[in-house]
Amino acid sequence: MVVARRCRFVAADGSRSVAAVLRTHDFAGVPATRLDVTLLNDQTKPEFLRLRSLEAVVDGVTGPVTVGLNQTIGLAAGQRVLQREDFEYVVEPSGAKGKRLDGVVEWPAGRVVVRNFWEQYPAAVAVDQAGLRLGLYPALPDGFYAGRKDEDKFYFHVRTGLYEFRQGFAKTHELWLDRSGSEAGRSLAGDPPTASAPPEYVEATGAFRGLAVAGRAQFPGFDERIKGIADGYLKERDQAREYGVMNFGDWYGERTWNWGNLEYDLGHALLDQYARSGYAPLYHRATEILRHQGDVDTRHYADDPRRIGQQWIHSVGHTAGYYPPDYKDMKIYASPGWSDNRGHIWSQGLFQHYLMGGDRRSFETARLIADWAAGPQTTNFTFGLAREPGWMLILVMGAYNATEDPYYLNGAKLMVRKARELAEASGNRGFLYHKLYPGHCDCDVPHSGEAGFMLAVQMTGMKMYYERTGEEQVAEDIVKIARFIVETMWEPDSLAFRYTSCPQTSVGASSTYILLEGLAFAALRANDARLAEVTREALATAWSGLPASGKSAGYALCALPQGLDTFSRLPGPSFAERQAVLQEWLRSPARRGLPALVPNGDFETDAQGYYARGGVQLAHETSDVHSGRGALRLVGKGSGQNEYLVTRYDTSNDPYELTWLKAGESYRLTAWLKVIRAAEGTPAPSIRLTHRDGRGSRDASTTNTYDLNRLGTWQKLSVDLKVPDYNTRNYLALNTNTRGAFEAEMLLDDISLVPLAVATADTYHYLRLEPAAAALAGGARLLTERKTPWLIDGTVSWTFSLPAPAGERVWLKLDEGGRAVPRLNGRALAALPAPANGGWVALPEAALRAGENELSIALDGARLGRVVVTNDPTTP
Ligand SMILES: [Ca+2]
Ligand SMILES: [Ca+2]
Numbered sequence: 001m002v003v004a005r006r007c008r009f010v011a012a013d014g015s016r017s018v019a020a021v022l023r024t025h026d027f028a029g030v031p032a033t034r035l036d037v038t039l040l041n042d043q044t045k046p047e048f049l050r051l052r053s054l055e056a057v058v059d060g061v062t063g064p065v066t067v068g069l070n071q072t073i074g075l076a077a078g079q080r081v082l083q084r085e086d087f088e089y090v091v092e093p094s095g096a097k098g099k100r101l102d103g104v105v106e107w108p109a110g111r112v113v114v115r116n117f118w119e120q121y122p123a124a125v126a127v128d129q130a131g132l133r134l135g136l137y138p139a140l141p142d143g144f145y146a147g148r149k150d151e152d153k154f155y156f157h158v159r160t161g162l163y164e165f166r167q168g169f170a171k172t173h174e175l176w177l178d179r180s181g182s183e184a185g186r187s188l189a190g191d192p193p194t195a196s197a198p199p200e201y202v203e204a205t206g207a208f209r210g211l212a213v214a215g216r217a218q219f220p221g222f223d224e225r226i227k228g229i230a231d232g233y234l235k236e237r238d239q240a241r242e243y244g245v246m247n248f249g250d251w252y253g254e255r256t257w258n259w260g261n262l263e264y265d266l267g268h269a270l271l272d273q274y275a276r277s278g279y280a281p282l283y284h285r286a287t288e289i290l291r292h293q294g295d296v297d298t299r300h301y302a303d304d305p306r307r308i309g310q311q312w313i314h315s316v317g318h319t320a321g322y323y324p325p326d327y328k329d330m331k332i333y334a335s336p337g338w339s340d341n342r343g344h345i346w347s348q349g350l351f352q353h354y355l356m357g358g359d360r361r362s363f364e365t366a367r368l369i370a371d372w373a374a375g376p377q378t379t380n381f382t383f384g385l386a387r388e389p390g391w392m393l394i395l396v397m398g399a400y401n402a403t404e405d406p407y408y409l410n411g412a413k414l415m416v417r418k419a420r421e422l423a424e425a426s427g428n429r430g431f432l433y434h435k436l437y438p439g440h441c442d443c444d445v446p447h448s449g450e451a452g453f454m455l456a457v458q459m460t461g462m463k464m465y466y467e468r469t470g471e472e473q474v475a476e477d478i479v480k481i482a483r484f485i486v487e488t489m490w491e492p493d494s495l496a497f498r499y500t501s502c503p504q505t506s507v508g509a510s511s512t513y514i515l516l517e518g519l520a521f522a523a524l525r526a527n528d529a530r531l532a533e534v535t536r537e538a539l540a541t542a543w544s545g546l547p548a549s550g551k552s553a554g555y556a557l558c559a560l561p562q563g564l565d566t567f568s569r570l571p572g573p574s575f576a577e578r579q580a581v582l583q584e585w586l587r588s589p590a591r592r593g594l595p596a597l598v599p600n601g602d603f604e605t606d607a608q609g610y611y612a613r614g615g616v617q618l619a620h621e622t623s624d625v626h627s628g629r630g631a632l633r634l635v636g637k638g639s640g641q642n643e644y645l646v647t648r649y650d651t652s653n654d655p656y657e658l659t660w661l662k663a664g665e666s667y668r669l670t671a672w673l674k675v676i677r678a679a680e681g682t683p684a685p686s687i688r689l690t691h692r693d694g695r696g697s698r699d700a701s702t703t704n705t706y707d708l709n710r711l712g713t714w715q716k717l718s719v720d721l722k723v724p725d726y727n728t729r730n731y732l733a734l735n736t737n738t739r740g741a742f743e744a745e746m747l748l749d750d751i752s753l754v755p756l757a758v759a760t761a762d763t764y765h766y767l768r769l770e771p772a773a774a775a776l777a778g779g780a781r782l783l784t785e786r787k788t789p790w791l792i793d794g795t796v797s798w799t800f801s802l803p804a805p806a807g808e809r810v811w812l813k814l815d816e817g818g819r820a821v822p823r824l825n826g827r828a829l830a831a832l833p834a835p836a837n838g839g840w841v842a843l844p845e846a847a848l849r850a851g852e853n854e855l856s857i858a859l860d861g862a863r864l865g866r867v868v869v870t871n872d873p874t875t876p
Contacts, residue, residue: 031180080126215568249292264554267349309372370399374411393461430480441502449501459518482522516563590838601751609656626749679743797856818861
């Protein structure tokens with residue numbers, strides 16, 4: 001039985017203060033009562049509530065009092081223990097210190113458990129004549145939190161010695177009053193038991209929509225990976241010290257200095273997985289997340305009533321307002337904050353939390369948010385980006401699925417109507433086709449279209465609407481959107497999608513997860529075999545990059561169960577089968593353009609594989625080069641960027657991402673840089689190789705910096721390095737060496753990574769003998785697959801000239817199967833069988849000569865790609 005009391009805290013001088021809700025939960029057969037205490041800042045003037053302390057007093061406590069679970073301390077009358085950091089408590093007045101105290105408070109006749117006591121510091125327990133004082137917001141020690149390092153992460157709300165909470169703030173504390181005195185009551189400090197329904201049942205209800213429960217066997221390894229996310233979550237949180245009364249439940253550092261505000265509805269993502277698996281840690285982590293999101297990040301009151309139910313976008317101090325806009329250049333994320341960004345408001349997770357555990361507070365908050373989305377938000381509803389109708393549809397349709405309240409469906413209808421109208425007015429592609437904004441397209445003449453992830457969200461929102469209304473037009477529009485995505489963003493040589501429909505944007509496999517539901521639905525609906533195959537290839541490529549980190553999992557998982565569920569219904573070969581074949585192909589060194597460890601270090605034909613950071617333009621340079629015929633020109637002006645450019649990363653086996661360096665091996669990194677001009681105050685650049693594992697960058701090896709005293713000269717930047725044991729992938733970056741302003745023009749050429757033991761030269765050249773330039777005889781043919789040209793059948797030949805050969809080897813790129821039979825300068829050489837899965841093979845002996853050489857290769861069932869003549873001693 002739950003009894004909610006709505007009341008008001010009264011200050012010591014009798015003045016009315018902030019609102020509160022007290023919820024008592026009594027369970028049959030449990031000799032303990034759960035008390036949820038929610039503080040609600042309903043004062044909208046002034047902007048911030050200033051609170052000295054707020055305590056719950058338990059009277060009638062006599063006898064010795066202890067606090068803690070594994071480690072306990074005794075408290076006598078007149079003493080207080082204050083958990084003042086996540087790593088430290090102090091007993092007053094003695095000053096004795098310790099680390100982390102659990103909120104188990106015991107005396108001879110009873111027990112109170114304050115859950116997440118140390119995690120939500122400051123927290124205190126004091127004993128005096130009145131009894132026991134539980135400091136949910138204990139009076140703060142003078143000056144203790146003022147001027148502290150990392151104030152904007154940990155202490156922004158307590159730095160003045162008072163608690164400062166913005167208008168509309170809420171916070172719930174969970175206490176258990178245990179009158180039994182039994183040993184079992186002490187376990188209330190830990191994760192409580194949870195109830196779960198069989199996944200097949202949850203899926204059958206449709207409340208969470210399809211969850212890929214029936215199709216589970218098609219996705220080997222998925223459940224294990226998700227379990228790993230839940231298991232690793234506590235460790236990640238601990239490493240980042242994501243604790244404190246205002247912080248607990250959230251993750252930090254969305255853009256270095258701000259809290260993530262649970263972007264993409266991480267609680268929803270974890271509850272979907274809990275529903276699929278019944279794995280309790282997923283429920284516990286989701287509960288912590290959703291309590292924070294529903295309280296701290298949601299505006300429960302506002303001076304403008306149309307803002308009630310909005311949520312703060314990832315901001316400094318969650319709600320922003322603690323710092324001026326120029327603070328660390330965080331602009332609106334520092335102040336005044338932003339709460340009506342419709343790509344950053346969620347309630348699916350809160351509704352699910354209610355449906356899974358009966359938590360009325362989650363239900364009420366979810367409705368508060370959904371009432372805004374289906375109410376004031378729909379007045380004159382219009383939008384500029386696809387994610388706005390996308391997330392708003394997901395929000396109100398999630399509410400409709402949870403409540404069956406037609407008010408939410410009506411809100412969805414208004415949004416769908418507008419989305420349709422804007423799509424029709426802009427070319428009838430199923431979405432609002434528009435000029436891309438900076439960041440989504442930085443070309444001189446901006447491209448039109450949309451970002452892939454935004455269309456993904458719109459497709460999911462529309463699908464949720466279609467599932468409940470059957471409006472065929474909406475399904476047809478999803479098909480159009482999916483086809484547009486494949487047409488403008490699919491990169492068949494990477495088997496992944498570009499970031500946006502601008503052809504200059506980066507290719508990455510991670511957007512596949514969020515796109516999956518819409519793409520698979522469209523392929524099914526249109527019975528479109530090509531769309532189905534692209535979807536299958538995209539998922540197979542992305543599969544090895546399934547998220548391992550809980551904090552970043554929201555983006556990948558927010559619609560993935562529904563995506564997998566839809567995907568599992570596609571006709572055709574099984575996913576596991578298709579994925580095994582594709583993964584072999586993806587791992588083949590034959591996909592690399594050169595028999596080298598840096599995929600395009602000499603820039604001979606293009607600048608593929610390199611991405612510019614904001615404010616930087618890259619161009620292929622053909623006149624001013626360090627060697628050969630090409631280099632990379634870079635013009636950049638900006639600030640707040642660690643690097644001018646990076647090579648591809650976070651892909652799934654993209655041939656331009658460095659995934660092949662061997663842990664424990666030593667290498668020499670060399671590059672040639674010419675700084676043409678650098679503005680006053682721009683630091684000297686250097687190059688670094690980042691060392692990464694599944695969770696991201698951990699360390700880097702950095703070259704010497706460029707000598708700006710010798711501006712306009714080609715200079716060698718180099719470092720000898722050993723690859724750490726954890727290293728599974730890398731990228732190269734040209735460092736700005738500042739987070740401040742930079743402005744420079746540079747040329748980059750001849751980047752090489754060579755095993756240290758064989759590194760001799762400062763520059764390596766890669767002479768390419770292209771398939772298209774080969775002389776064909778005896779029925780030889782050229783064919784192109786996934787943008788890669790191959791020679792088959794007959795005999796192919798090239799002539800090429802070299803200055804004085806010195807240690808050059810001739811490498812053939814062979815696909816799997818058959819053998820190549822080479823002749824060099826008229827001499828027959830031993831036949832070369834193609835490696836399994838394809839790869840680069842060197843001619844057994846390369847009797848190359850200065851001047852003209854002739855190479856011919858008979859293709860005995862083999863497929864031959866590019867031939868490269870190089871002095872690079874690496875065996876790829
Ligand atoms: Ca937050
Ligand atoms: Ca070059």
